[in-house]
Amino acid sequence: MAFDTTHGSTKRQRHRIARRDVLKAGLGSGMALAATRGQMPGVGGASAASQAEPVALTYLHHEHPPVNTLEEELIQQFQQENPNITIEYLVTPDVDMFTEYSAMLVAGAPPDIVNFGDTDVPAVWQRGQLAPVDLSAVGVASMEEMESRYIPNALSGYIFDGQLYALPSELSDYVMWVNTQMLETAGVEYPRTWEEMSTIGQELMIRDSGQVTQEAIALPFSFPGAQFLVLDAMARQAGGQLFSDDGTESFLTSDPVVKAVTTLANLVQVDKITDPALNGTTAGADRDLFLNGVAAMMLTGGSWYQGNLEGTEVGEYAIPVPYPRFEGGPDVAGDVYGYGLTVGASSQHPAEAWKFVGFLAAHGTDYFEAGGLFIGDKETAEGDVAAEFPNWDTFQAELAAGQYAPRLYQSNEISDIVGRTLDAVVRSNEEPMAALEAAQSRVTSLLNS
Structure with a gap:
């Protein structure tokens, strides 16, 4: 894609x-x-010959x-x-x-x-x-x-x-893709909220001799751009956002961002319904895990992902559903x-x-x-x-129900920092606030001015 x-x-x-x-x-x-900003290029006044x-x-x-x-x-x-x-x-x-x-x-x-x-x-x-x-x-x-x-x-x-x-x-924008065959086999419906994800996810995990052979949800790791979009959407669902719309302020240490990061970390460390080891270090591995029938759910596919699924076995059972929301939070979809x-x-x-x-x-x-x-x-x-x-x-x-991500002049550099921070917390078990404070310090010089 x-x-x-x-x-x-x-x-x-x-x-x-x-x-x-x-x-x-x-x-x-x-x-x-x-032409410069604020000046509208025009076509008026041109003669038929010049045109x-x-x-x-x-x-x-x-x-x-x-x-x-x-x-x-x-x-x-x-x-x-x-x-x-x-x-x-x-x-x-x-x-x-x-x-x-x-x-x-x-x-x-x-x-x-x-x-x-x-x-x-x-x-x-x-x-x-x-x-x-x-x-x-x-x-x-x-x-x-x-x-x-x-x-x-x-x-x-x-x-x-x-x-x-x-x-x-x-x-x-991203929707959540689910494998209906896996859900039906487990006797569950897809989660409507992040709070439901933990309970429903337990029913979708399959292990063989301690090794995960089927995970409930594949998360994006080593994938800064996708991680930024997922985290910004979740922060908005929690009532905040990662950065101000004009890109001049960072809110990485705010309660909504901490809630979003902690929620993702808990899926790995507390609920144990996703296994980062399955991803390796390849960007986009979460999509492959879903496509290959290893994961029951995935968060980083838009309408274009339908083309990836065509002609595959999983494609017969895969459907897009709304992103989970936080209970009692605003109705916000993916960025x-x-x-x-x-x-x-x-x-x-x-x-x-x-x-x-x-x-x-x-x-x-x-x-x-x-x-x-x-x-x-x-x-x-x-x-x-x-x-x-x-x-x-x-x-x-x-x-x-979605909106564009904040306008950042240094978007690539900032996304890399956000992605690495999320990996450090979710994958390496770093303390969320400490990691986010470090990230906040690193992005300060990159904000719009």
Whole structure:
């Protein structure tokens, strides 16, 4: 799954330095930005002759074969409808996205359009490297009309200082996946609350000569991006959050965060309904344990995980259900995450670039059918294709109850700290408050200012 590797520790660790370099390069390259924050690029005033002049755009996207194939077809269609515009489609492995972007930026030829992960957008925006969405170019008359085309909160992760800087190209959140065959064999239903998880989980554990052969739930370990999303959602369910929405304050030592961390630790150390040894040190091992029929439940899959299950034995019995909540707590689902199509502030053709982005955004159903990617648009969410998608009502309801993670300019570095801290407490039995105090100290210099 192309999207979720963005939130995995492997990708984050491998591109952290490249990401920092590219952001510095954008400041030090001395490029004259064609547009700055707060200035809406316009298309008005251009003559018919100038509009017909040849326009060349570059579009940088991560490697995801089903989507890449679809977009190659859409590019051909767009170019036929707009014969004066040519688009160079640049596809690179997800882990190399910022390296490629950096090289193009330093060379003075940054891409016009980039498909950024939502956690990367705040830092790029903060350095003035993004142009705000040209509403008229994408085919709407107002922000209200734009918002009416998307499900609630789909655009909120890309709004800064009251302006929109990206259109979603993928929108998801984690649900809990359960193996109904394992639950039926144990004679239990899936837990609706974290408090029920302990009791129900006991019935799902199977051991052979002291070795766990089936665990109740597979947790994410050595997987900072996923751990951040799980922990932030649980902290919100406990009445708090990890960081302030503007990324300037850390709440890692607050009661809600301590409650969330302790709850996860107890699943391992007290309830003993999950075995970290089964994960090893591989990011995403929790998904494999569920897929291979070792775990009865798993917390880090979105609607895209349905594709992973197709054609497998477990896929016949796997269904998505809502994230557990804390008893008496707010009705909060998993954090919303995704990718967004952006236009560079240095693009010489922002109106044409946004026109192309608007064209792609109008093909939400095609993305859903071709790659299983939901872009957050109401037309797809309420259409026949989604209605036929297994358990779509669960995904839609959970998306409506979720929200984007805090906007952190140093999101990768902070996620690594949070993930390692969670591993230390849950896996290595460190005292929660002491570990969280140390993490709080480490993230202070990385907060937004």
